Amino acid sequence: MSEPEDFSQSVRTAPAASQLILQLGAWEGPLDLLLTLARAQRVDLAQISILALVDQYLDFIREAKALSLELAADYLVMAAWLAYLKSLLLLPKDPEAEPDPAELALKLQFQLQRLEAMRDAGQRLLARPQLGWDMFRRPKPEGLATERRAVYDCSYYDLLTAYGAITARRTKSVHVVRRRAVMALDEAIERLEYLLGRSLDWTELSRFLPGDLTDESYARSVLASSFVAALELTRQGKATLSQGAAFAPILLKPRHDG
Amino acid sequence: MPDLALTRALEAILFAAEAPLTLSELTRFVGERGDLLPALRALSASYEPRGINLVERGGRWQFQTAPDLGHYLRTARETVKKLSRAAVETLAVIAYHEPVTRPEIEQIRGVAVSGGTIDVLMEAGWVRPAGRRETPGRPLQYATTPEFLAHFNLANRRDLPGLADLKAAGLLDHEPPRELPLPLGGREE
Amino acid sequence: MPDLALTRALEAILFAAEAPLTLSELTRFVGERGDLLPALRALSASYEPRGINLVERGGRWQFQTAPDLGHYLRTARETVKKLSRAAVETLAVIAYHEPVTRPEIEQIRGVAVSGGTIDVLMEAGWVRPAGRRETPGRPLQYATTPEFLAHFNLANRRDLPGLADLKAAGLLDHEPPRELPLPLGGREE
Numbered sequence: 001m002s003e004p005e006d007f008s009q010s011v012r013t014a015p016a017a018s019q020l021i022l023q024l025g026a027w028e029g030p031l032d033l034l035l036t037l038a039r040a041q042r043v044d045l046a047q048i049s050i051l052a053l054v055d056q057y058l059d060f061i062r063e064a065k066a067l068s069l070e071l072a073a074d075y076l077v078m079a080a081w082l083a084y085l086k087s088l089l090l091l092p093k094d095p096e097a098e099p100d101p102a103e104l105a106l107k108l109q110f111q112l113q114r115l116e117a118m119r120d121a122g123q124r125l126l127a128r129p130q131l132g133w134d135m136f137r138r139p140k141p142e143g144l145a146t147e148r149r150a151v152y153d154c155s156y157y158d159l160l161t162a163y164g165a166i167t168a169r170r171t172k173s174v175h176v177v178r179r180r181a182v183m184a185l186d187e188a189i190e191r192l193e194y195l196l197g198r199s200l201d202w203t204e205l206s207r208f209l210p211g212d213l214t215d216e217s218y219a220r221s222v223l224a225s226s227f228v229a230a231l232e233l234t235r236q237g238k239a240t241l242s243q244g245a246a247f248a249p250i251l252l253k254p255r256h257d258g
Numbered sequence: 259m260p261d262l263a264l265t266r267a268l269e270a271i272l273f274a275a276e277a278p279l280t281l282s283e284l285t286r287f288v289g290e291r292g293d294l295l296p297a298l299r300a301l302s303a304s305y306e307p308r309g310i311n312l313v314e315r316g317g318r319w320q321f322q323t324a325p326d327l328g329h330y331l332r333t334a335r336e337t338v339k340k341l342s343r344a345a346v347e348t349l350a351v352i353a354y355h356e357p358v359t360r361p362e363i364e365q366i367r368g369v370a371v372s373g374g375t376i377d378v379l380m381e382a383g384w385v386r387p388a389g390r391r392e393t394p395g396r397p398l399q400y401a402t403t404p405e406f407l408a409h410f411n412l413a414n415r416r417d418l419p420g421l422a423d424l425k426a427a428g429l430l431d432h433e434p435p436r437e438l439p440l441p442l443g444g445r446e447e
Numbered sequence: 448m449p450d451l452a453l454t455r456a457l458e459a460i461l462f463a464a465e466a467p468l469t470l471s472e473l474t475r476f477v478g479e480r481g482d483l484l485p486a487l488r489a490l491s492a493s494y495e496p497r498g499i500n501l502v503e504r505g506g507r508w509q510f511q512t513a514p515d516l517g518h519y520l521r522t523a524r525e526t527v528k529k530l531s532r533a534a535v536e537t538l539a540v541i542a543y544h545e546p547v548t549r550p551e552i553e554q555i556r557g558v559a560v561s562g563g564t565i566d567v568l569m570e571a572g573w574v575r576p577a578g579r580r581e582t583p584g585r586p587l588q589y590a591t592t593p594e595f596l597a598h599f600n601l602a603n604r605r606d607l608p609g610l611a612d613l614k615a616a617g618l619l620d621h622e623p624p625r626e627l628p629l630p631l632g633g634r635e636e
Contacts, residue, residue: 028532028533028556028557028558029557029558030557031556031557031558032557032558110617110618111555111557113616113618114555114618115555115556115557117543117609117613117616117618118536118539118540118543118555118556119536119539120609121539121542121543121607121608121609121613122532122535122536122538122539123535124608124609125535125538125539125542125599125607125608126530126535128599128600128601128608129514129515129517129599129600130598130599130600131511131597131598131599131600132598133517133521134514134515134516134517134600135500135511135512135513135514135517135600136270136273136274136511136512136517136520137274137509137510137511138273138274138462138510139274139275139276140276141462141463141464141465142323142331142463143463143464143465144331144332144333144460144463144464144465144476145331145332145333146332146333146334146335147332147333147334147335148334148335148337149334149335149336149337150336150337150338150339150381150382151336151337151338151339152338152339152340152341152378152381152382152384153338153339153340153341154340154341154345154346154349154382154409156410156411158341158346159346159349159350159353159410160350160419160424160427162343162346162347162349162350163347163350163351163353163354163424164424165347166347166350166351166366166367166368167421167424169367169368170366170368262496265498266496266497266498266513266516267498267516267519268498269497269498269499269512270498270499270512270513270516270519270520271498271519271520273498273499273510273512274512274520287519287520288519307451307455308455308458309454309455309456309457309458309459309460309462310458310459310462321462323458323459323462323463324455324459327455327456327459330456330459330460330476330477331459331460331463331476333475333476
């Protein structure tokens with residue numbers, strides 16, 4: 001083998017701690033380092049001796065410290081934890097021990113196996129055919145058209161109500177005031193003045209009203225207009241008004257001296 | 259079919275190409291392999307019955323969907339829209355007074371009718387242009403369509419209730435009020 | 448092959464589509480025609496020897512070039528961005544354990560996962576947030592996308608390499624109740 005070996009190869013062939021130290025910084029944390037050490041044992045991770053692995057890790061940390069290499073805190077925390085695990089594993093088996101050191105060792109083993117499995121899976125994924133490298137899709141597909149078609153919602157009721165509303169509005173807008181039967185004031189004045197000129201003495205206002213008033217509303221209009229006409233003629237000095245008491249008949253007499 | 263490996267390569271190249279390719283462009287991709295034309299022709303023939311065809315257009319080869327399948331590449335997605343009040347009223351006026359011109363609709367509604375309102379009704383398929391009125395200006399008339407009758411479940415226009423019916427049904431809400439009309443201009447909604 | 452007209456329609460639709468299509472999207476274009484799956488499978492089989500393949504990836508159907516022909520097509524194309532080791536590992540953890548929370552990813556990898564790593568995977572369109580875990584703190588979960596499956600030519604998650612073995616070995620179990628108090632390093636990449 002004349003080709004320069006890659007690092008993992010060299011670990012496998014010569015798992016000396018000094019060589020590992022040269023690679024410090026190549027690991028993604030303590031678990032990664034542990035996995036590298038475990039692989040260096042060249043046994044199935046399921047069969048690995050956790051005790052031997054712990055020793056290797058502790059040796060590595062010790063040597064690194066001896067070389068005054070900066071060690072990240074988590075490597076030291078892991079070292080402390082592994083030293084603790086090692087002491088538990090070496091003590092006579094205590095069935096009451098909590099946590100159970102054998103179980104802890106199994107969990108560590110499980111974690112290493114799982115990390116290795118995931119690392120392997122990642123490589124197998126990358127080895128698969130990839131889109132944009134092995135397979136290609138059409139770069140400029142024409143695309144599928146989705147036409148948005150509006151469906152209008154309008155019920156029969158809506159339609160009829162709308163027409164009802166229009167009709168109502170329309171009748172309103174063309175509303176014509178019905179021509180009511182009224183006697184205009186001008187007409188009343190003219191009429192009263194004429195009739196008054198022919199009378200001589202006090203005469204009841206009602207006597208001046210037309211006698212054939214069948215339309216009641218017209219009759220009221222005539223009465224009102226004639227009363228106002230009487231007031232107007234009095235103001236003009238053409239007539240004199242008199243009333244004996246409240247609600248008594250209103251009397252009217254012409255004045256000729258004005 | 260000639261060389262299967264060549265045919266597959268041509269297939270993949272033409273599929274992934276950004277634009278139709280000439281013979282010389284194809285040669286650049288597959289390398290010198292002799293005359294590509296027989297392979298392309300065989301490939302094209304093998305696609306003939308499929309929904310995708312391989313065609314030559316002006317010396318350039320390309321895949322395209324079979325010309326008879328265009329209608330599958332579109333789909334309609336329906337969205338329900340509520341008609342505006344102006345549109346419902348306009349529709350009602352057209353239904354009751356058809357054929358009716360736009361000025362007439364405006365006069366009846368007492369409001370200017372925007373072109374968009376009638377467009378919406380035509381889009382809905384309920385209103386159609388119904389010839390021109392033979393009066394000065396020859397205004398366009400509008401009428402309802404058979405779809406209008408179908409949508410409102412009417413046998414014909416005579417099924418529309420008359421004013422008396424509307425009043426009886428309480429749809430002609432109130433009688434014209436007794437008081438004088440307010441001295442207002444055009445009343446818009 | 449079943450109904451030729453249906454098969455041709457499916458072919459044309461999938462060819463023209465801008466993105467892989469689900470069964471229900473296909474149904475929208477071809478109309479109600481019963482179960483499309485047998486037709487798609489037959490069509491897919493008929494393309495198997497060709498340079499273009501019809502494949503199902505994460506429930507979505509698409510045409511793509513055959514994986515062995517990439518070398519004809521690469522020339523003009525940019526090479527796939529190289530993923531960092533941390534990103535590849537994180538992607539594998541998410542794919543094999545999904546849905547998985549960030550603390551779980553960190554537990555498995557033994558390293559704190561930088562935000563950037565998951566970002567890169569989300570930007571590639573391979574990973575998506577997949578709701579929150581209903582446990583204290585309601586941590587966000589991550590899962591892979593159909594594009595992830597399509598990118599790595601996987602029909603579905605069951606096609607993940609070695610998945611069955613890993614499952615059988617119990618390596619995909621969410622660990623025994625108590626996790627190891629392993630310290631997480633702050634370093635990654």
